Amino acid sequence: MSWNVNSLRARLxxxxxxxxxxxxxxxxxxxxxxxxxxxxxxxxxxxxxxxIHHSGGxxxxxxxxxxxxxxxxxxxxxxxxxxxxxxxRWCEATVAGTRFVSVYVPNGRSLESPxxxxxxxxxxxxxxxxxxxxxxxxxxxxxxxxxFNVAPADLDLRxxxxxxxATHVSEPERLALTELLEQGSLxxxxxxxxxxxxxxxxxxxRAGSFHxxxxxxxxLALVGSELQGGLMACGIDRDFRKGFKPSDHAxxxxxxxxx
DNA sequence: ATGACTTTCACGGAAAGA
Numbered sequence: 001m002s003w004n005v006n007s008l009r010a011r012l013x014x015x016x017x018x019x020x021x022x023x024x025x026x027x028x029x030x031x032x033x034x035x036x037x038x039x040x041x042x043x044x045x046x047x048x049x050x051x052i053h054h055s056g057g058x059x060x061x062x063x064x065x066x067x068x069x070x071x072x073x074x075x076x077x078x079x080x081x082x083x084x085x086x087x088x089r090w091c092e093a094t095v096a097g098t099r100f101v102s103v104y105v106p107n108g109r110s111l112e113s114p115x116x117x118x119x120x121x122x123x124x125x126x127x128x129x130x131x132x133x134x135x136x137x138x139x140x141x142x143x144x145x146x147x148f149n150v151a152p153a154d155l156d157l158r159x160x161x162x163x164x165x166a167t168h169v170s171e172p173e174r175l176a177l178t179e180l181l182e183q184g185s186l187x188x189x190x191x192x193x194x195x196x197x198x199x200x201x202x203x204x205x206r207a208g209s210f211h212x213x214x215x216x217x218x219x220l221a222l223v224g225s226e227l228q229g230g231l232m233a234c235g236i237d238r239d240f241r242k243g244f245k246p247s248d249h250a251x252x253x254x255x256x257x258x259x
Numbered sequence: 260a261t262g263a264c265t266t267t268c269a270c271g272g273a274a275a276g277a
Contacts, residue, residue, distance in 0.1 A: 006276080007266055031276085033267065058267050059275070107276060124265075149277070168277065204277070205264035216277075248276080 001027045002145030002221055003240070004104070004202070004250035005035035008032035008063070011247055012040055018240060018251060019047045025067050026095050027146035028102030032061035039063075054078065056088025062102040063091065071093050074137065076080070079103075084118060090126070092133070098227070098258040099139035101130075103146035108167035116167060123176035130184030134224075141258055142184060142224035147202075147249065148217055150177045152188060154218035155198055168218060186222040187254070189234040199236055202249045203237050208240055221254045230257030 001024040005011040008029060019027070028050070036055040044051050044065060053063035054077040072093035079090035085225040103126060108119040119162045126144075133142055150173045151157045163169045180186065185220070190199065200215030209215060223231055233255040241250040 010266065109275085109277085163277095166277085202277075206263090207263050209263095217277080245265095 001251055001253050002030070002102070002147075003027065004147040004217055004247060004249035006031050006033070006247040006249065008061070008244065009034050009038065009040060012043060014240060014243075014245065014247070016043065016047050018237075019049060019065070022253065023067065024253070025070055026100050027065040028100065029063040029065065030061075030098075030102060030104035030147045031058060032063055034061060051144075052077065052091055052093050053107060054091040056086060058086070060104055062104050063087045063092050064100055064102050066093070066095055079122070080124055080129055080132075083121050083125070089113060089122065090129075091206060094121075094137065094139050096258055097131050097139060098141040098143060099137055101143055101144040101146070102141075103148070105147065105149045107149050108173070110225045111165065111170060117166070120172055120176055121131040122182060123173070127176070127180040127183040130180060130186065133184075139226040143188070143227065143254075143256065143258075144184070144186065144222040145220075145252070147219050148177060150174060151216045151218055152177055152191065152220070155196070156200075158198075158200070158214045158216075168216065181222065184222065185225045187225065187228055187231075189221040189223045189231055189256075190217070190236075190252065192223075192228070193231065193234045200250075201236055201252055203241060205248050219252050220251055221252055223254070227256060227258060231255075232257065
Protein backbone atom coordinates (compact mmCIF):
# COMPACT_ATOMS: atom_id res chain seq x y z
CA MET A 1 0.00 0.00 0.00
CA SER A 2 1.14 3.55 -0.69
CA TRP A 3 -0.37 6.74 0.76
CA ASN A 4 0.62 10.40 0.81
CA VAL A 5 -0.84 11.29 4.22
CA ASN A 6 -0.10 15.07 4.23
CA SER A 7 1.20 14.98 7.82
CA LEU A 8 1.44 11.67 9.66
CA ARG A 9 0.62 13.26 13.02
CA ALA A 10 -2.47 15.08 11.70
CA ARG A 11 -3.55 11.93 9.85
CA LEU A 12 -2.70 9.36 12.55
CA UNK A 13 -6.34 8.37 13.31
CA UNK A 14 -6.98 7.74 9.61
CA UNK A 15 -3.69 5.85 9.20
CA UNK A 16 -4.54 3.53 12.11
CA UNK A 17 -8.04 3.13 10.64
CA UNK A 18 -6.48 2.13 7.31
CA UNK A 19 -4.15 -0.42 8.92
CA UNK A 20 -7.08 -2.02 10.75
CA UNK A 21 -9.30 -2.01 7.66
CA UNK A 22 -6.85 -3.57 5.18
CA UNK A 23 -4.08 -5.09 7.31
CA UNK A 24 -1.46 -4.46 4.62
CA UNK A 25 1.89 -6.22 4.96
CA UNK A 26 3.89 -3.17 3.82
CA UNK A 27 2.82 0.48 3.70
CA UNK A 28 4.79 3.27 2.02
CA UNK A 29 3.89 6.68 3.48
CA UNK A 30 4.81 10.08 2.06
CA UNK A 31 4.65 13.65 3.40
CA UNK A 32 4.92 12.52 7.00
CA UNK A 33 5.90 16.13 7.79
CA UNK A 34 7.34 15.33 11.19
CA UNK A 35 10.80 15.41 12.70
CA UNK A 36 12.51 12.16 13.64
CA UNK A 37 11.88 12.99 17.31
CA UNK A 38 8.14 13.34 16.69
CA UNK A 39 7.68 10.15 14.65
CA UNK A 40 4.72 8.28 16.24
CA UNK A 41 6.47 4.92 16.73
CA UNK A 42 4.41 4.02 19.80
CA UNK A 43 0.98 4.30 18.16
CA UNK A 44 2.18 2.44 15.05
CA UNK A 45 3.69 -0.37 17.11
CA UNK A 46 0.46 -0.61 19.10
CA UNK A 47 -1.27 -1.40 15.80
CA UNK A 48 1.13 -4.27 15.13
CA UNK A 49 3.56 -2.51 12.80
CA UNK A 50 7.16 -1.41 12.91
CA UNK A 51 8.41 1.61 10.99
CA ILE A 52 11.56 2.83 9.33
CA HIS A 53 11.54 6.42 8.17
CA HIS A 54 13.42 9.28 6.57
CA SER A 55 12.22 12.38 8.37
CA GLY A 56 13.18 15.95 7.46
CA GLY A 57 11.14 18.00 9.93
CA UNK A 58 8.46 20.35 8.68
CA UNK A 59 8.32 19.22 5.06
CA UNK A 60 8.32 16.00 3.05
CA UNK A 61 9.32 12.85 4.97
CA UNK A 62 8.72 9.18 4.03
CA UNK A 63 8.28 5.92 5.93
CA UNK A 64 7.78 2.19 5.48
CA UNK A 65 5.45 0.37 7.89
CA UNK A 66 5.84 -3.40 8.11
CA UNK A 67 3.30 -5.72 9.73
CA UNK A 68 4.62 -7.94 12.49
CA UNK A 69 6.10 -10.52 12.41
CA UNK A 70 7.56 -9.36 9.09
CA UNK A 71 10.75 -7.35 9.47
CA UNK A 72 12.28 -4.43 7.61
CA UNK A 73 15.86 -5.48 6.96
CA UNK A 74 18.89 -3.53 5.71
CA UNK A 75 17.13 -0.14 5.74
CA UNK A 76 18.53 2.75 3.70
CA UNK A 77 17.02 6.13 4.53
CA UNK A 78 18.42 8.26 1.72
CA UNK A 79 18.61 8.24 -2.07
CA UNK A 80 22.20 7.92 -3.32
CA UNK A 81 22.85 10.80 -5.71
CA UNK A 82 19.98 12.97 -4.43
CA UNK A 83 21.19 16.56 -4.94
CA UNK A 84 19.25 17.72 -1.82
CA UNK A 85 19.37 14.74 0.58
CA UNK A 86 18.15 16.74 3.61
CA UNK A 87 14.65 16.87 2.10
CA UNK A 88 13.84 13.30 3.24
CA ARG A 89 12.16 11.82 0.17
CA TRP A 90 13.40 8.22 0.00
CA CYS A 91 13.61 5.17 2.24
CA GLU A 92 13.97 1.51 1.41
CA ALA A 93 14.15 -1.84 3.17
CA THR A 94 14.01 -5.55 2.41
CA VAL A 95 10.88 -7.40 3.55
CA ALA A 96 10.53 -11.13 2.92
CA GLY A 97 13.32 -10.97 0.34
CA THR A 98 11.80 -8.12 -1.67
CA ARG A 99 13.20 -4.59 -1.68
CA PHE A 100 10.51 -1.97 -0.93
CA VAL A 101 10.91 1.78 -1.46
CA SER A 102 8.79 4.69 -0.25
CA VAL A 103 9.45 7.73 -2.45
CA TYR A 104 8.18 11.31 -2.51
CA VAL A 105 9.27 13.01 -5.72
CA PRO A 106 9.64 16.82 -5.46
CA ASN A 107 6.68 18.87 -6.70
CA GLY A 108 8.63 21.03 -9.16
CA ARG A 109 6.38 24.07 -8.63
CA SER A 110 6.75 25.51 -12.16
CA LEU A 111 8.67 24.72 -15.33
CA GLU A 112 10.93 27.76 -14.76
CA SER A 113 11.65 27.00 -11.10
CA PRO A 114 14.96 25.61 -9.80
CA UNK A 115 12.67 23.11 -8.04
CA UNK A 116 11.72 21.71 -11.45
CA UNK A 117 15.36 20.98 -12.31
CA UNK A 118 15.78 19.48 -8.85
CA UNK A 119 12.73 17.24 -9.54
CA UNK A 120 14.26 15.91 -12.77
CA UNK A 121 17.62 15.34 -11.05
CA UNK A 122 15.89 13.46 -8.24
CA UNK A 123 14.05 11.23 -10.74
CA UNK A 124 17.32 10.51 -12.58
CA UNK A 125 18.92 9.50 -9.28
CA UNK A 126 15.90 7.29 -8.52
CA UNK A 127 16.26 5.54 -11.89
CA UNK A 128 19.95 4.92 -11.25
CA UNK A 129 19.21 3.60 -7.76
CA UNK A 130 16.41 1.31 -9.01
CA UNK A 131 18.84 -0.27 -11.45
CA UNK A 132 21.48 -0.60 -8.74
CA UNK A 133 19.17 -2.21 -6.16
CA UNK A 134 19.04 -5.55 -7.95
CA UNK A 135 22.78 -5.83 -8.44
CA UNK A 136 23.73 -4.45 -5.00
CA UNK A 137 21.18 -5.69 -2.48
CA UNK A 138 20.60 -9.26 -3.60
CA UNK A 139 16.85 -8.76 -3.16
CA UNK A 140 14.67 -11.09 -5.20
CA UNK A 141 12.26 -8.36 -6.23
CA UNK A 142 11.70 -4.61 -6.23
CA UNK A 143 8.60 -2.52 -5.46
CA UNK A 144 8.49 1.29 -5.39
CA UNK A 145 5.44 2.92 -3.86
CA UNK A 146 5.02 6.63 -3.68
CA UNK A 147 3.90 10.04 -4.79
CA PHE A 148 5.75 10.58 -8.07
CA ASN A 149 4.16 13.98 -8.76
CA VAL A 150 3.84 13.03 -12.43
CA ALA A 151 0.63 12.12 -14.26
CA PRO A 152 2.05 9.44 -16.59
CA ALA A 153 -0.40 10.08 -19.45
CA ASP A 154 -3.27 12.38 -20.42
CA LEU A 155 -5.70 9.74 -19.13
CA ASP A 156 -4.27 10.34 -15.66
CA LEU A 157 -5.77 13.79 -15.15
CA ARG A 158 -9.16 15.42 -15.70
CA UNK A 159 -8.53 19.15 -16.03
CA UNK A 160 -6.17 19.28 -19.03
CA UNK A 161 -6.64 23.02 -19.63
CA UNK A 162 -5.38 23.86 -16.13
CA UNK A 163 -2.16 21.92 -16.75
CA UNK A 164 -1.06 23.43 -20.07
CA UNK A 165 2.49 24.63 -19.44
CA ALA A 166 2.41 23.25 -15.88
CA THR A 167 4.40 20.64 -14.01
CA HIS A 168 3.24 17.01 -13.53
CA VAL A 169 2.43 16.59 -17.23
CA SER A 170 5.49 17.99 -19.02
CA GLU A 171 7.42 15.89 -21.50
CA PRO A 172 10.69 15.86 -19.48
CA GLU A 173 8.85 14.65 -16.35
CA ARG A 174 7.06 11.90 -18.27
CA LEU A 175 10.33 10.89 -19.93
CA ALA A 176 12.04 10.79 -16.53
CA LEU A 177 9.29 8.45 -15.28
CA THR A 178 9.66 6.26 -18.39
CA GLU A 179 13.41 6.16 -17.77
CA LEU A 180 12.79 5.01 -14.18
CA LEU A 181 10.46 2.26 -15.42
CA GLU A 182 13.00 1.11 -18.00
CA GLN A 183 16.14 1.31 -15.88
CA GLY A 184 14.42 -0.43 -12.98
CA SER A 185 12.59 -2.92 -15.22
CA LEU A 186 9.37 -1.81 -13.53
CA UNK A 187 5.70 -1.73 -14.45
CA UNK A 188 3.02 0.77 -13.30
CA UNK A 189 0.81 -1.73 -11.43
CA UNK A 190 -2.49 0.14 -11.70
CA UNK A 191 -2.14 0.93 -15.40
CA UNK A 192 -0.88 -2.59 -16.14
CA UNK A 193 -4.01 -4.13 -14.61
CA UNK A 194 -6.46 -1.41 -15.67
CA UNK A 195 -5.49 -0.14 -19.15
CA UNK A 196 -7.71 2.69 -20.33
CA UNK A 197 -9.36 3.24 -16.93
CA UNK A 198 -9.58 6.78 -15.52
CA UNK A 199 -8.88 6.68 -11.78
CA UNK A 200 -7.24 9.34 -9.64
CA UNK A 201 -5.25 9.32 -6.39
CA UNK A 202 -5.15 13.06 -5.66
CA UNK A 203 -7.80 15.80 -5.63
CA UNK A 204 -7.21 19.43 -4.63
CA UNK A 205 -8.78 20.34 -1.27
CA ARG A 206 -10.21 23.46 -2.89
CA ALA A 207 -13.30 24.13 -4.99
CA GLY A 208 -14.98 20.79 -4.36
CA SER A 209 -12.50 19.01 -6.62
CA PHE A 210 -13.08 15.60 -5.04
CA HIS A 211 -16.84 15.92 -5.30
CA UNK A 212 -16.46 16.81 -8.99
CA UNK A 213 -13.77 14.14 -9.47
CA UNK A 214 -11.28 16.66 -10.84
CA UNK A 215 -8.05 14.90 -9.87
CA UNK A 216 -4.84 13.29 -11.01
CA UNK A 217 -3.23 9.84 -10.79
CA UNK A 218 0.20 10.70 -9.45
CA UNK A 219 0.62 8.05 -6.75
CA LEU A 220 2.01 4.88 -8.25
CA ALA A 221 3.13 1.38 -7.35
CA LEU A 222 6.01 0.35 -9.60
CA VAL A 223 6.54 -3.40 -9.54
CA GLY A 224 9.62 -5.23 -10.79
CA SER A 225 9.20 -7.40 -13.87
CA GLU A 226 10.26 -10.45 -11.84
CA LEU A 227 7.14 -10.00 -9.65
CA GLN A 228 4.58 -9.36 -12.39
CA GLY A 229 3.38 -12.95 -12.27
CA GLY A 230 2.34 -12.36 -8.66
CA LEU A 231 0.50 -9.10 -9.37
CA MET A 232 -3.12 -9.93 -8.57
CA ALA A 233 -4.98 -6.65 -8.10
CA CYS A 234 -4.52 -2.90 -7.67
CA GLY A 235 -7.02 -0.29 -6.55
CA ILE A 236 -7.59 3.09 -4.90
CA ASP A 237 -9.56 3.37 -1.65
CA ARG A 238 -11.50 6.60 -2.18
CA ASP A 239 -13.16 6.28 1.24
CA PHE A 240 -9.97 7.65 2.83
CA ARG A 241 -10.32 10.85 0.78
CA LYS A 242 -13.71 11.32 2.48
CA GLY A 243 -14.82 11.86 6.07
CA PHE A 244 -13.00 13.28 9.06
CA LYS A 245 -9.75 15.13 8.28
CA PRO A 246 -8.86 13.39 5.01
CA SER A 247 -5.52 13.69 3.20
CA ASP A 248 -5.77 15.22 -0.26
CA HIS A 249 -4.47 11.87 -1.58
CA ALA A 250 -6.21 8.48 -1.44
CA UNK A 251 -4.29 5.28 -0.60
CA UNK A 252 -3.21 2.98 -3.41
CA UNK A 253 -3.57 -0.75 -2.68
CA UNK A 254 -1.66 -3.55 -4.39
CA UNK A 255 -2.19 -7.27 -3.91
CA UNK A 256 1.14 -8.84 -4.76
CA UNK A 257 2.61 -12.28 -4.11
CA UNK A 258 6.33 -11.96 -3.52
CA UNK A 259 7.10 -15.54 -2.52
C1' DA B 260 -11.77 34.82 -10.46
C1' DT B 261 -5.36 37.14 -9.10
C1' DG B 262 -9.61 32.49 -5.46
C1' DA B 263 -11.01 28.34 -3.41
C1' DC B 264 -8.08 24.30 1.26
C1' DT B 265 -4.87 22.20 4.62
C1' DT B 266 -0.60 21.60 6.85
C1' DT B 267 3.70 23.37 9.71
C1' DC B 268 5.71 26.58 12.92
C1' DA B 269 4.26 29.59 16.08
C1' DC B 270 0.80 32.65 17.72
C1' DG B 271 0.34 36.19 12.45
C1' DG B 272 1.01 34.93 8.39
C1' DA B 273 4.46 32.85 5.25
C1' DA B 274 5.66 28.63 2.88
C1' DA B 275 4.44 24.54 0.58
C1' DG B 276 1.62 21.57 -1.72
C1' DA B 277 -0.16 20.19 -7.08
